[in-house]
């Protein structure tokens with residue numbers, strides 16, 4: 432049945448996710464540091480409050496959709512004493528898997544349960560309620576979370592605590608690496624005299640296809656809008672999480688480490704708020720240009 436759901440982090444993803452929770456009949460108590468973000472959540476039908484502590488005091492299930500593990504740890508530290516024992520915290524941010532495990536162990540001392548439930552599908556998927564939600568945790572907790580998560584997308588049970596965050600980071604390492612090499616291939620082809628739309632058509636019916644050729648190029652890069660709603664800095668964070676995970680498990684990713692270096696160099700040149708799809712333009716104009 433419908434429960435009161437707390438939601439902290441009302442950015443590009445959080446607001447449309449809240450909209451779908453409200454549409455499914457949940458009472459949502461939401462907060463963000465930004466007053467503008469709180470106003471958007473209120474317009475979506477949530478009860479917007481100023482602080483995360485007010486959210487925690489009013490909800491038995493609290494969803495986090497924050498930038499990274501540092502902020503998740505700070506917010507959880509702030510609200511933990513206000514959460515009822517047996518509360519369920521669902522971290523939908525793209526966080527660091529080993530820190531997620533540590534946080535779960537820490538919360539368990541006071542009976543609070545944590546599951547990780549990061550998503551893919553971007554802002555479009557958040558709006559449509561068609562996200563892929565990769566959920567890690569104790570099976571009973573995952574079942575409880577799944578009922579709340581359903582209006583936002585398709586729940587995939589991926590393993591124990593931290594499994595969702597690991598698979599999310601690895602997915603984005605692939606996605607970011609695909610985007611870079613796609614931009615290089617497109618640039619080489621164009622200089623040879625190939626038509627970009629023709630290249631894309633062939634890649635998309637061949638083995639070179641990816642989320643970059645099927646989605647990012649046609650929707651955000653060719654139109655020149657660069658408005659996917661996923662920031663370059665957030666993508667770089669995810670790549671670093673995946674590469675660090677490789678080190679942590681004793682299997683460093685060679686190409687992954689190179690991709691992080693390349694993206695980091697581009698990030699130095701681009702606006703801090705740039706969309707991650709700007710990388711394609713940067714590769715074209717700066718890298719080797």
Ligand code: NAD
Nearest residue numbers: 440441442443444463464497498524525553554660661665
């Ligand atoms: P965003 O930057 O648009 O939103 C983050 C929000 O968190 C902002 O509104 C910010 O004000 C708020 N915030 C920051 N610190 C806070 C604090 N201490 N207390 C309360 N609020 C705070 O980011 P986003 O694009 O919505 O992404 C959120 C998470 O989801 C990230 O981990 C990101 O990597 C991941 N993600 C994003 C996408 C996407 O397409 N945008 C897709 C999948 C996953």
